[in-house]
Amino acid sequence: MKSLQIHAALVVVALAVLAHRADAYPQYQVGRDVTCTGCHVSPAGGGALNENGIAVAETTAWRGGDGSFMYGWKTPSWLALDGDMRGAAGYVNPGVSTAAAYPMQAEVGAIVKAGAGFSIRAVGGLRSPQDGGSIAHVLWSREHYVMWQQNPDSSEGFYVRAGRFMPTFGLRLAEHIVYTQRFGGDPLYFEAYGLNASYISKAFEVHATGFVHDPIATVAEHGDGGALYAEARIGEHAAIGIEGKHSVSDETTMSYGGMTGKVYLPGPDLQFQAEGEVIRKDITAGAGDIAIQLAGYLMASKPLDHGLMLDIGVGHFTQDTRVKGLYRDAIDANLHWFMTSHVEWLLTTRIELLDGAGGPNGGYALAQLHYRL
């Protein structure tokens, strides 16, 4: 029984630490002079690749090959299919060392083009099973929405989405364990039902979303509210953004405000991305309490030869500004290897220091395999 509990704990660790969404790689954005929609179908980035995104996957990888769905499966012109699978193995340390291996994500998606700029997007897959739950509980649809695109043949212009998706907010890195995402209003499975309007151009982009929590498949977002993200290019190789989000549930009112910045240095081929947030956490249940939190992240990315890319990141999270020492810092190093246009290996490592290293320390070193159908 004890070994079963330990095994279950390992699976949970894995899912908690690693369960990525199939997100974009914003590392490419400023350095390659593209928008998220330059490679992805969604105006928020992440998920299904468009024609150019597939071409980029082919040219970026060490051994590119045919990057299209299932290496060239023919589908009708009105239908596009995609899918992602991920698994990982390695070592985690929340104060004690543990080895683990586990599945992470298995999702398939479809886009139906309905004409006049309208399309329907749906993603279905597996999620962490509830202890004692039925198999039906494991199956779900993280995203499903109707989208209207002003210029279906271009990556720029107006987009409107209605349905279930992640409100567009912040840097939207693939690594959801980054503090600005985990604690900063954009953690794993924060999809909600909403209406989103986006305008995207190479000079600037604006995303506004109103959302309500999912009343059926209650997940991470328990509140209703809105999110705003706006980003403008400064010169050829830099961008600055502002972000805001407000969410009200029966028990808490969360307000997030912050900035993002991106700078690309062409000489060394380095891209820097940073995000800083101030968070107001208002516990409205019981006697109530208001805490101010701070979250920040800075990441440098360097493409290397043979389909490799290195990220070095540092993060900070102050859990409550009223309490001295109640914070944590992280140093991350991620080595991506885009082996083919469908296969990515990722070695991801973190050292986490609590209370300025005066408290317990943690960390992990994990190898992840990501296979795109």
Added chain:
Amino acid sequence: MRSFSFLLIAALGAGCGTSPDERPVSFEFVTLGILAPTCGQVQCHSTTTKTAGYAFDTLAASREALTTLTDDRSADSSKLIEVMTASGGSRMPPDSPLNEEDITLVKLWIDDGRMGL
């Protein structure tokens, strides 16, 4: 970008608070301020996943879990504190340690009679 850098540096340098821990010692704070953002993540002890049968992401679910996992006589004999401070593979949360200040506050709440539970 420069102003952003200042913000980030300020955040990284923040020891921030200067006062002793004056956070509320209440069931609502223990749940929503400490357990929900750490143990109660959606992949773990949430109402969605309910690993090991426990959830901490809502007050209702947390009340049920803490009634079982805490001992009204002593924090030291509570299962919750035992797993938070374990020195073996059963330590929780398994992905990232809790701050000592949070463990101390949870202990205090239990020893004070689990107010609000």
